[in-house]
Amino acid sequence: MTATEPPAGSPRRYSPRLRPLLYDLVQGVIRFLFLTLSHPKTANLDACPRQGPAILAVNHLSYFDGPMVLAMLPRRVRPMAAERLRRHYFFGPVMVATGAIFIRRGQMDRAAMRALVEVIEEGGCVAVAIEGTRSPDGKLQEGKNGVAYLAAKTGAPLIPAAVWGTEQIWPAWKRLGRAEVHLSLGDPITLDPQALDVSTLDETTRVIMSRIAGLLPARYLPETGVQE
Amino acid sequence: MTTEEILDQIRKGLEAVAPSRAAEFHKVKSPEDLDSLGLDSITTLELVDRLEKRLGIAFTDDFLMDMTSARDLVAAIQSQVA
Numbered sequence: 001m002t003a004t005e006p007p008a009g010s011p012r013r014y015s016p017r018l019r020p021l022l023y024d025l026v027q028g029v030i031r032f033l034f035l036t037l038s039h040p041k042t043a044n045l046d047a048c049p050r051q052g053p054a055i056l057a058v059n060h061l062s063y064f065d066g067p068m069v070l071a072m073l074p075r076r077v078r079p080m081a082a083e084r085l086r087r088h089y090f091f092g093p094v095m096v097a098t099g100a101i102f103i104r105r106g107q108m109d110r111a112a113m114r115a116l117v118e119v120i121e122e123g124g125c126v127a128v129a130i131e132g133t134r135s136p137d138g139k140l141q142e143g144k145n146g147v148a149y150l151a152a153k154t155g156a157p158l159i160p161a162a163v164w165g166t167e168q169i170w171p172a173w174k175r176l177g178r179a180e181v182h183l184s185l186g187d188p189i190t191l192d193p194q195a196l197d198v199s200t201l202d203e204t205t206r207v208i209m210s211r212i213a214g215l216l217p218a219r220y221l222p223e224t225g226v227q228e
Numbered sequence: 229m230t231t232e233e234i235l236d237q238i239r240k241g242l243e244a245v246a247p248s249r250a251a252e253f254h255k256v257k258s259p260e261d262l263d264s265l266g267l268d269s270i271t272t273l274e275l276v277d278r279l280e281k282r283l284g285i286a287f288t289d290d291f292l293m294d295m296t297s298a299r300d301l302v303a304a305i306q307s308q309v310a
Binding site for chain 1: 244245246247248249268269270271272273274276289292293295305
């Protein structure tokens with residue numbers, strides 16, 4: 001492979017086109033499952049504009065976080081998901097049907113970032129796990145700069161979103177119970193699209209993490225606190 | 229374009245992306261020094277975008293995905309600019 005010529009016949013891994021009917025069907029089924037198999041609670045969902053570009057910066061505790069956001073948000077939202085999730089027997093088809101943009105973690109996946117920017121610039125809403133991966137200990141992790149980068153590139157409003165209780169869904173089902181799950185949104189932050197240097201991205205990421213921390217119950221916060 | 233000239237372009241690009249680390253970038257004398265900076269993927273992505281615009285070159289997404297070291301980047305630039 002060379003640096004300038006794309007390999008012949010390489011599959012297109014990203015599909016910025018959303019199939020609205022399929023999305024709405026899957027969203028309806030997922031919402032029904034959440035309403036019947038858990039106790040969902042939401043707060044401040046109006047912080048997310050019903051139309052126009054938006055970026056949801058979400059903490060990540062469980063595989064159920066993405067479906068929870070899809071089920072409860074009052075608009076279509078495109079999740080960013082790890083490439084390996086595409087092959088998951090349940091979440092893979094859900095992610096594909098809802099137009100997920102798959103990204104290869106640990107690599108410079110410019111095509112995925114471009115696809116996210118394209119969705120936002122076309123007036124779509126994307127949901128991105130700001131910590132980059134699921135929390136290994138249930139506590140809020142350090143944020144990555146990818147979300148701030150998307151906001152600086154597009155000027156789209158950035159909405160802090162906290163999800164919790166989703167890590168209790170499986171344990172509750174095993175006891176034939178229903179977990180209480182939460183989605184709470186913070187007020188939007190808008191960046192100057194010109195402000196694209198690492199210091200500004202670091203600062204924006206700190207602000208978003210601080211806002212998410214403010215939405216989460218104390219038991220989900222690291223003992224060392226969240227840097228502001 | 230020599231390796232030193234390419235490193236100079238990379239240093240300038242990095243200083244624009246992360247001005248607060250300019251002193252570190254000034255110390256870069258080889259591609260291996262760049263690797264030791266521990267740049268994250270967003271910084272590298274923005275650097276690559278700026279290098280493409282500044283030098284009038286283009287990298288494929290697959291090349292960037294598979295790039296493992298700064299030496300790969302320097303070699304790719306060398307192959308594209310006279």
